[in-house]
Every structure is written in C-alpha cells, then in structure tokens.
Amino acid sequence: MSVQPLLDCRDLRVSFPGRGWRAGRIEVLKGVSLRIRPGETVGLVGESGSGKTTVGRAILGLAPVTGGSITFEGADLTRQAARERRRGANALQAVFQDPYSSLNPAMTIADILTEPLLGRGSSRAGGRERVRELLDRVGLPADAGSRLAREFSGGQRQRIAIARALALQPKLIICDEPTSALDLTTQARVLDLLLEIQEATGCAYLFITHDLAVVRRMSHRIAVLLHGEIVEEGDARQICQEPRHPYTRTLQMAAPVADPARQRERRLARQRLARGQLAGDHQ
Amino acid sequence: MTSTTGPSVLGRLLRNPLGLISSVVLTLIVLFGLASPLSPHNPNRALLELTNAPPLTGEYLLGGDQAGRDILSRLMHATLSTMLACLVVLSVSLLLGVVTGLIAGYYGGWFDAISSTTANAVMAMPGFVLLIALYAVIGPSIMTAMAVFGVLIAPSYYRLVRGxxxxxxxxxxxxxxxxxxxxDFRIISRHVLRAVRAPIIIQSSFVLSAGIGIQAGLEFLGLGDPSAASWGGMLQDAFNNLYIARINVVWPATLVSVTTLCLVLLGNALRDVLQEGASQVRPLRAKAVSRLRAERERPEGERPEGERPEGEHGPEQRPEPGSGGEARPDTAGAAEPLLSVRDLVIAYPTSPSAVRDVVRGVSLDVHRGEIHGLVGESGSGKSQTAFAVLGILPREAVVLGGRLRFDGADLGSERVLRQVRGRRIGYVPQEPMSNLDPVFTIGQQLVYGLRASTSISRATARSTLLDLLARVGIKDPRRTFDSYPHQVSGGMAQRVLIAGAVAADPDLIIADEPTTALDVTVQAEVLDLIRELREERNLAMxxxxxxxxxxxxxxxxxxVMKEGRIVETGTTSQLFANPQDEYTxxxxxxxxxxxxxxxxxxxxNPT
Incomplete structure (x- = not known):
C-alpha cells in the first residue's frame, strides 16, 4: 500500500449506553481497522447486529466514536469540531438504505438536490443548472426537479439519493445497503449506475451490505464483519473463492444460488460443514 | 405555510363542510371584534332609562344591561378583548412550548431532562385554582392572567413538539x-419545522378554545378588570339579573359557546385535512362490487372502454369456458390438486366506482407434498394471490372473479374458510416480529391459536407445542415458551411462527416471504426446517x-408473476434450465x- 489511503480507520470503537439504570455500555464496534484508497470500493459484509451500519455512521459522524481514529484526507475526523467537519463534508457523502426515509417526502427533488449546496454560496441559477446535471447523471428526466419525492418509486428515489450524494463531488461515498430495499431488476440497474459513476468520477465507495453477491459485483476488496470485529479481509477474488475464516465460509454457503443443481451442492456442503462444526464443538 | 402546502390546505379546509362553517363563523366573530371602534355607543355609557331594556328598545339594538349600557357595544368590545387575550395565550405558550420542545427533542441530553421534568410539574398543577390564587398577586389584569395561563398550557405544546x-x-x-x-439551525428550519407545523396549528385551535373558557370563567368569577367589557363579566351581570332580564344571558353565552365550539370543530377539520393520507380509498359498496362482477362476466368486447382492465389475459391464462381447469402437460391425469386457483381476479378501488386490477386471472395448482414458488417483483400480485387463498385480503380489496378450491371445497365460502383456516391451511408471515403480540408470552399465543382451531385441553396443547418448538430447532423450548416476543431473535420468532402454523397438522402452508426478514445464515436453517417438515408431513406449500x-x-x-399475471410456470429445474418467457x-x-x-x-491502479 504505497498510495496514501483516502480513509484510514484505526481501531475504531463505538459503544452505546445500555438500557436501564446503571447498565454498562454496549460495545458495538470492538476495534475496526479499515483503509480505502482513492477510487477503490471496499465491501463491508455482515449480518444484522454485526455493526456494519455503525461503521458507516461513525465515519459520517452520526455515531459516537469512543476510541480509535478516522483519518480522512490526512485529517482526523474524530478530533474535528462540528464546524470544521461541516466544511469538510464535501468530500464525504452517503447513500442510505431506505430510499423512503432518506428523502423528505414533502420536498421537491430540486430542493433535495440543492440542499448540500446551501451555505456554500452557490447562486440560485447555478443551482438549477446543477440540478439538471445531477438528474441527467443518474438517468432521471430533467423535469423531475419540480416534483415531490413521494411521487417516485423506490429505484428512482435511490437514484435521487445518489444524485444528492454526488452534488458536492465527493471523493468517498458511504453506501449503506443502497439496494436491499429494491427489486432484483432495479437493484441491477442501480448497481450499474454506481459503477458507472465511479468510472466517471473516480470516487471511492465503502459498500455496506449483507448480500455477498452484491458485494462481489461491486468491490475491489471485501471485509467481513462479525460481532463488531473484522474477521477476514482481502481482495474480492480471494474472499469469494478461497475464504479462510469459517464464518466467511458459512456466510457464503448460506446464500442460496439461483440454480437448483448448484444450490443442492451448496446446501449439502453447508450441512456437512455445520455437522463438522457441531462435532468439533462437542470434542 | 409554504407554497407546497398552503393554497391546497386552505382549499381542502373550505371543501370540508365543518371546516367551512367553523371558519366562516370564526371570521365573522373576528370581524365583529375588530369593528368595536365603530360600536354604536361607548360601552361604558349608562342610560338609566334603558336599564334592563329588552332588545330593540330605543337606541339599543340588543337592549341594555343592569347599568343601562348598550349590550351590543359591550359585546363588540368584549370580543376584541377576548381576541387580545387569545393572542397573549397563543404567543406565550407557543414561544415557550415550541422552542423548548424543539431544543429538547433535537438535542436531548440534560436540557431534555430538566425541561421534561418542569413540563410535567407544570402540567400536574391545577391551572384554574392557581390562576385564582394568583389574583391576589397580579390583581385584576386579565391579560397578565392569560399570560400565566399561556405558561401553564405551554407543556402541551412542549410534549407534542418534543415527540x-x-x-x-x-x-x-x-x-x-x-x-x-x-x-443544526438549517436542519431545524428546513426539515423539523415542516413536520411539526401542522400538528401545532391543530393543537392551537384546541388551546384557544381552552383559553377562552378559562378567561370567561375567571371573569365570571369576578377576577377580571371590572371597568372593561368582557364575555365572562357580561355573563355574570346577566346572571345576577336573571329574573329581571332573562334574554341578556343569551348574548354572551352564545358567543362563548359558539366560539369554543367552532374552534374545536375547526381543529378537527384541520386534523382531517392536514393528516389525511393521500391514498385513503374507502371499500366499495356491495352494489358497486356486484356491478363490476357482472361486467367482468360479459364478453370482453361489450365492456365499456374506461373499465377494461389495463391489460388483457395472457394466452396461457385465458379461461377456457367449460373445460374445468387447464390441462397442463405435467399435471394432466394426475390426482386432484389439493389447492386449485382458477382465473383469480383481485382489484382495489381507485374511486367509489372504478377499480384497478392487481391480480388479473391467475390459475395455479398445488398438489400434496409439493412446494409451489410464487415469484415476482414488488407489485406483481404474488402476495395478493396468497392472501386470497387464506381469505385475508385487506378490507377494501375486491375479488372480481375466479374460483379457489381446497381439497374439493370452495374457499369462496366464508364458512369453509373458517373451517380450514388454521386447521388445514397454515400461514407463515413475512415479518415474524410484527406477527407476535408483544403483550403475551409466546406460549400463551401458541396455545391460544392451537385451541382455537382444535378441541384439545390446555395441557395437551402445551405439551404438543413444546415438542414442536423442540422440533423446529429451538434449543430450550420451555424457556422460549415462557418468553415474550421481544426476548427472542428474529430467526427464533420465525421458527415459533412455523411451529404455530404446523401445530394443527395442516395439509397446506401459505408462506409469504418467510425468510426475507432473516439473515442468510438463519434463512438457510429455516429453509432446511421447512424442507424437513414437508417431508415428515407431506405438506403442500x-x-x-x-x-x-x-x-x-x-x-x-x-x-413467475408479472403485473398480476403468471407469465410462466413449470418445474423448478425446467424453469431454471430453460426459461421460456422473456420476463423470466x-x-x-x-x-x-x-x-x-x-x-x-x-x-x-499500478503504481
């Protein structure tokens, strides 16, 4: 890794106060280290409760970091004041999972897309031009700007969310399950769009998902998260073809493949592995 | 109000009959008060000869009060003072309640803790008694009293806004x-205020009506400024004089009650207008349903253009009149299917007389021991088809055609449905957590469900279910049995629901996306479980x-379903190896x- 990483998380820890009187803190991330180079896509795979979403939220400043550091473009985000952070927000953007909750239903698309430009001294006319550019970039008609967010379907909304993330020409976009609420065909198109945008702008992605197939399609490198710790990390090819950690193997074998014959093999292999593990536990 | 909601909200409010009436009346009352400088007489000018004069005597249109003052003029001035008092109550309570509510809700932390405690303490105080007690301190100033009332009622805004x-x-x-x-300032003004605006407006109309009641009450008790005309004061005067001039009570009493009534009605109308969902369509009347059904019976050509379903039946799904079921190559000659769906049409109303079809002539057969996948994208009608089999379609859905037969019986009849549902047809839902009642233990729910469909004792049900819980792979069945739903994981909850579905030993299970909400590793285990149960019990699904x-x-x-129609059907290996339809x-x-x-x-990126 001779290139300076764009994002460098070291030993990232996040904990939330427990529920109830004098409950201890619950540690969600137990020392996560992650590096993303310019233009690279790192896939972060994990199941519910693994803390994968929290990693993204911590990097975005939406979750309380209790330990470790997040260095982005050479500056430690965990030590920045809110005002400073806001100024640096240009380069770090996000696309969230739920395209329904991530766009204010009562606002027009133009309002949503120009929101990131607020307070950055951009003129109104320039804003309108930018809205047209952004809509074009994500494959939506130019007149979509005057319509309300609630008039769009899930896939279209996710395109709008991507356009909003692109408004400030970011260097890194955190994608938190951007397609898991979408239909299969829509998912494929949105993923293609993200790849195309990366090709054109050279932005890096942290791609957070539970779906190994999606992450394989999107990532140069994959990290597997389990109970707040990264259990395996490597190039996509290695993780997908020769997973080393047993959990990565379990995860891979559990994902059903759309081919009855191959799925039967995969299922039998998984059941063998599970029995082997069970036998191992009993020894 | 901003341009996005402003004109349409006012327009919708005026189209609502109660909203129209109450806003017109309130506007008239406001104009009445604003016109008080033009009142025919000085409200304090006393003409002894007109003491307790009946209406339409001399210069006094509504008569005179016990001191010979013009009742009409006094009412006008009293209305103005009530309006001012309302303004005081509103500005004090809004300023205090909304600002603290915004800060407490947005930032939380210590400010939230302190302000919530204060708000609760203020709410616990008996407001009216406090105001009477304060009379000793603040004297006969009704405006100060109303400002205090504003403080007392501010917590209602605080709690609303904070939530x-x-x-x-x-x-x-x-x-x-x-x-x-x-x-933060920009976020609050762009997003947060937008969301709290409507409820605040609604709440305000209720606060105002309460304020008017309190004000009139205080003045009635003589705690107002005796030199100024007021609704409560006039009511008190009239009461003192009830036996001499009965009619005098009517004017202030009418104003007070009509104003508060209109405010409450306006609040309700506003709530209807501002909070109504865009897609609130009422279920069709029985008459409309039978008309639509009759129309569907007619040959396609005779149907009016506007009511034709958006697409026509695909050739492979076109009903063959009189043929009694389609002859598919692989099912022809086989045993009678356990479940048979023929030409099912389900529609949802878009207006009181028109519908939109979501399922457009679906036919499928499921045999014993067979798992039949119904696959498609959102909106394809796959869940609607499954719900129709169970007879659990939403209330507004209408079945416009088709036959559902289960083991020879017609599922179209409510009686048959009640007999088989839960007993012979089980259901596994998509969201395990929302299908368990959080206030009962898992055991209580399972026993209740099982005893509702069979006639076994509580003890037998319990032991059957404990065995089943063990069977579906729950490690400590006794503990799960006694747990509440929130104490188990999503995968565990789905196992519980599967156990519940198979408890009555059904022949058929309808599973609606049973593993979609689960992690892949859990999904694999649940699918294994379903496969095993199918083999053990020869279940159809x-x-x-x-x-x-x-x-x-x-x-x-x-x-494979698309837009309410099955575009392709076949054995799994056949369909994957050699899909025929373009969409598949x-x-x-x-x-x-x-x-x-x-x-x-x-x-x-070589370096």
Whole structure:
C-alpha cells in the first residue's frame, strides 16, 4: 500500500449506553481497522447486529466514536469540531438504505438536490443548472426537479439519493445497503449506475451490505464483519473463492444460488460443514 | 405555510363542510371584534332609562344591561378583548412550548431532562385554582392572567413538539442533511419545522378554545378588570339579573359557546385535512362490487372502454369456458390438486366506482407434498394471490372473479374458510416480529391459536407445542415458551411462527416471504426446517418470494408473476434450465450469482 489511503480507520470503537439504570455500555464496534484508497470500493459484509451500519455512521459522524481514529484526507475526523467537519463534508457523502426515509417526502427533488449546496454560496441559477446535471447523471428526466419525492418509486428515489450524494463531488461515498430495499431488476440497474459513476468520477465507495453477491459485483476488496470485529479481509477474488475464516465460509454457503443443481451442492456442503462444526464443538 | 402546502390546505379546509362553517363563523366573530371602534355607543355609557331594556328598545339594538349600557357595544368590545387575550395565550405558550420542545427533542441530553421534568410539574398543577390564587398577586389584569395561563398550557405544546421532533430526528433525511454539512439551525428550519407545523396549528385551535373558557370563567368569577367589557363579566351581570332580564344571558353565552365550539370543530377539520393520507380509498359498496362482477362476466368486447382492465389475459391464462381447469402437460391425469386457483381476479378501488386490477386471472395448482414458488417483483400480485387463498385480503380489496378450491371445497365460502383456516391451511408471515403480540408470552399465543382451531385441553396443547418448538430447532423450548416476543431473535420468532402454523397438522402452508426478514445464515436453517417438515408431513406449500435462490433451494414448481399475471410456470429445474418467457429470462439475468469479482484495486491502479 504505497498510495496514501483516502480513509484510514484505526481501531475504531463505538459503544452505546445500555438500557436501564446503571447498565454498562454496549460495545458495538470492538476495534475496526479499515483503509480505502482513492477510487477503490471496499465491501463491508455482515449480518444484522454485526455493526456494519455503525461503521458507516461513525465515519459520517452520526455515531459516537469512543476510541480509535478516522483519518480522512490526512485529517482526523474524530478530533474535528462540528464546524470544521461541516466544511469538510464535501468530500464525504452517503447513500442510505431506505430510499423512503432518506428523502423528505414533502420536498421537491430540486430542493433535495440543492440542499448540500446551501451555505456554500452557490447562486440560485447555478443551482438549477446543477440540478439538471445531477438528474441527467443518474438517468432521471430533467423535469423531475419540480416534483415531490413521494411521487417516485423506490429505484428512482435511490437514484435521487445518489444524485444528492454526488452534488458536492465527493471523493468517498458511504453506501449503506443502497439496494436491499429494491427489486432484483432495479437493484441491477442501480448497481450499474454506481459503477458507472465511479468510472466517471473516480470516487471511492465503502459498500455496506449483507448480500455477498452484491458485494462481489461491486468491490475491489471485501471485509467481513462479525460481532463488531473484522474477521477476514482481502481482495474480492480471494474472499469469494478461497475464504479462510469459517464464518466467511458459512456466510457464503448460506446464500442460496439461483440454480437448483448448484444450490443442492451448496446446501449439502453447508450441512456437512455445520455437522463438522457441531462435532468439533462437542470434542 | 409554504407554497407546497398552503393554497391546497386552505382549499381542502373550505371543501370540508365543518371546516367551512367553523371558519366562516370564526371570521365573522373576528370581524365583529375588530369593528368595536365603530360600536354604536361607548360601552361604558349608562342610560338609566334603558336599564334592563329588552332588545330593540330605543337606541339599543340588543337592549341594555343592569347599568343601562348598550349590550351590543359591550359585546363588540368584549370580543376584541377576548381576541387580545387569545393572542397573549397563543404567543406565550407557543414561544415557550415550541422552542423548548424543539431544543429538547433535537438535542436531548440534560436540557431534555430538566425541561421534561418542569413540563410535567407544570402540567400536574391545577391551572384554574392557581390562576385564582394568583389574583391576589397580579390583581385584576386579565391579560397578565392569560399570560400565566399561556405558561401553564405551554407543556402541551412542549410534549407534542418534543415527540414529533424525536421522530423526525431519526429519519434518514435528517442524517443525510447532516452529512451534507447543514448546520443544526438549517436542519431545524428546513426539515423539523415542516413536520411539526401542522400538528401545532391543530393543537392551537384546541388551546384557544381552552383559553377562552378559562378567561370567561375567571371573569365570571369576578377576577377580571371590572371597568372593561368582557364575555365572562357580561355573563355574570346577566346572571345576577336573571329574573329581571332573562334574554341578556343569551348574548354572551352564545358567543362563548359558539366560539369554543367552532374552534374545536375547526381543529378537527384541520386534523382531517392536514393528516389525511393521500391514498385513503374507502371499500366499495356491495352494489358497486356486484356491478363490476357482472361486467367482468360479459364478453370482453361489450365492456365499456374506461373499465377494461389495463391489460388483457395472457394466452396461457385465458379461461377456457367449460373445460374445468387447464390441462397442463405435467399435471394432466394426475390426482386432484389439493389447492386449485382458477382465473383469480383481485382489484382495489381507485374511486367509489372504478377499480384497478392487481391480480388479473391467475390459475395455479398445488398438489400434496409439493412446494409451489410464487415469484415476482414488488407489485406483481404474488402476495395478493396468497392472501386470497387464506381469505385475508385487506378490507377494501375486491375479488372480481375466479374460483379457489381446497381439497374439493370452495374457499369462496366464508364458512369453509373458517373451517380450514388454521386447521388445514397454515400461514407463515413475512415479518415474524410484527406477527407476535408483544403483550403475551409466546406460549400463551401458541396455545391460544392451537385451541382455537382444535378441541384439545390446555395441557395437551402445551405439551404438543413444546415438542414442536423442540422440533423446529429451538434449543430450550420451555424457556422460549415462557418468553415474550421481544426476548427472542428474529430467526427464533420465525421458527415459533412455523411451529404455530404446523401445530394443527395442516395439509397446506401459505408462506409469504418467510425468510426475507432473516439473515442468510438463519434463512438457510429455516429453509432446511421447512424442507424437513414437508417431508415428515407431506405438506403442500405456496411459497411467495422474490428470491430466485430460495426458489432454487426449496421449490418443486415455480410460477413467475408479472403485473398480476403468471407469465410462466413449470418445474423448478425446467424453469431454471430453460426459461421460456422473456420476463423470466430478464429476472434470472438480474441475479448476481454469476457476477465476476472485480479485480484487485492494485491491478487497476499500478503504481
């Protein structure tokens, strides 16, 4: 890794106060280290409760970091004041999972897309031009700007969310399950769009998902998260073809493949592995 | 109000009959008060000869009061003072309640703790008694008393706003705004205020009516300024004089009650207008349903153009009159299917007389021991088809055609449905957690469900269910049995629901996306469980899913649905190996199973 990483998380820890009187803190991330180079896509795979979403939220400043550091473009985000952070927000953007909750239903698309430009001294006319550019970039008609967010379907909304993330020409976009609420065909198109945008702008992605197939399609490198710790990390090819950690193997074998014959093999292999593990536990 | 909601809200309010009446009356009352400088007489000018004069005597239109003053003029001035008092109550309570509510809801922390405690303490105080006690301190100034009342009622705004802000705060669009680098002030003014605006307006009409009641009450008790005309004061005067001039009570009493009534009605109308969902369509009347059914019976050509379903039946689904079921090559001659769906049409009303079809002539057969996958994208009608079999379609849905037969019986009859549902047809839902009642233990719910469909004793039900819980792979069945739903994981909850579905030993299970809400590792285990149960009990199953991997794993036959129609059906191996329909091919190509990994970053960016 001779290139300076764009994002460098070291030993990232996040904990939330427990529920109830004098409950201890619950540690969600137990020392996560992650590096993303310019233009690279790192896939972060994990199941519910693994803390994968929290990693993204911590990097975005939406979750309380209790330990470790997040260095982005050479500056430690965990030590920045809110005002400073806001100024640096240009380069770090996000696309969230739920395209329904991530766009204010009562606002027009133009309002949503120009929101990131607020307070950055951009003129109104320039804003309108930018809205047209952004809509074009994500494959939506130019007149979509005057319509309300609630008039769009899930896939279209996710395109709008991507356009909003692109408004400030970011260097890194955190994608938190951007397609898991979408239909299969829509998912494929949105993923293609993200790849195309990366090709054109050279932005890096942290791609957070539970779906190994999606992450394989999107990532140069994959990290597997389990109970707040990264259990395996490597190039996509290695993780997908020769997973080393047993959990990565379990995860891979559990994902059903759309081919009855191959799925039967995969299922039998998984059941063998599970029995082997069970036998191992009993020894 | 901003331009996006302003004109339409006012327009909708005036189209609502109660909203129209109450706003007109309130406007008239406001104009009445504003016109007080033009009142015919000085409200304090006393003409002894007109003391307790009846209406229409001399110069006094509504008569005179006990001191010989013009009642009409006094009413006008009293209305103005009530309006001023309302203004005081509103501004004090809004300023205090909304601002603290915004801060407490948005930032939380110590400010929230302190302000919530204060608000609760203020709410616990008996407001009216406090105001009477304060009379000794503040003297006969009704405006000061109303300002104090504003403070006392501020917690109602505080609690409302705080709750709303907390909800908005957790919306992803607020997170997105923060990520975009917006300051808190901008986020509050753009997103948060927008969401709290409507409820505040509604609440205000109720606060105002309460304020008017309190003000009139205080003045009636003589705690107001005796030198100024007021509704409560006039009411008191009239009461003192009740036996001499009865009619005098009517004017202030009417104004007070009509104003408060209109405010409450306006509040209700506002609530209807501002909070009505865009898609609130009432169920069709029985008459409209039978008319629509009759229309569907007619040959296609005779149907009026506007009411034709958006697409026509596909050739493979076209009903063959009199043929009694389609002859499919692989089912022809086989035993009678356990479940047979023929030409099912389900529609939802779009207006009181028109409908939109969501299922447009679906036919499928499920045999004993067979798992039939129903696969498609959102809106394809796959869940609607499954719900129709169970007879659990939403109230507004209408079945416009088709026959559902289960083991020879007609599922169209409510009596048959009640007999088989839960006993012979089980149901496994998509969201395990929302299908368990949080206030009962898992055991209580399972026993209740089982005893509702069979006639066994509580003890037998309990032991059967404990065995079943063990069977579905729950490690400590006794503990799970006694747990509340929130104490178990999602995968565990789904196992519980599967146990509940098979408890009455059904022949058919309808499973609506049974593994969609689960992690892949848990999904694999649940699918294994379903497969085992099917083998043990020779269960038939309709499995609704959008996941072709799940279909490949567990289904014997598959039907692919698109826009309410089955576009292709066949055995699983046949369909995957040799898909015929263009749409099936497109769906299969959208799966990412065969996606090639991207090369390592270093290979693409050589240094």
């Amino acid at each position: 709303l802000v907390q909800t908005v705060r957790s919306e992803l669009y607020v997170d997105a705004a923060r990520v975009s680098g917006l300051s 309709v499995l609704v899913t959008h996941n072709f991997g799940v279909v490949a794993d567990i289904c014997d036959r598959v039907s 091919i497109m769906l299969l190509n959208s799966t990412l199973d065969d996606a090639v990994e991207r090369p390592a970053w270093a290979e693409v």
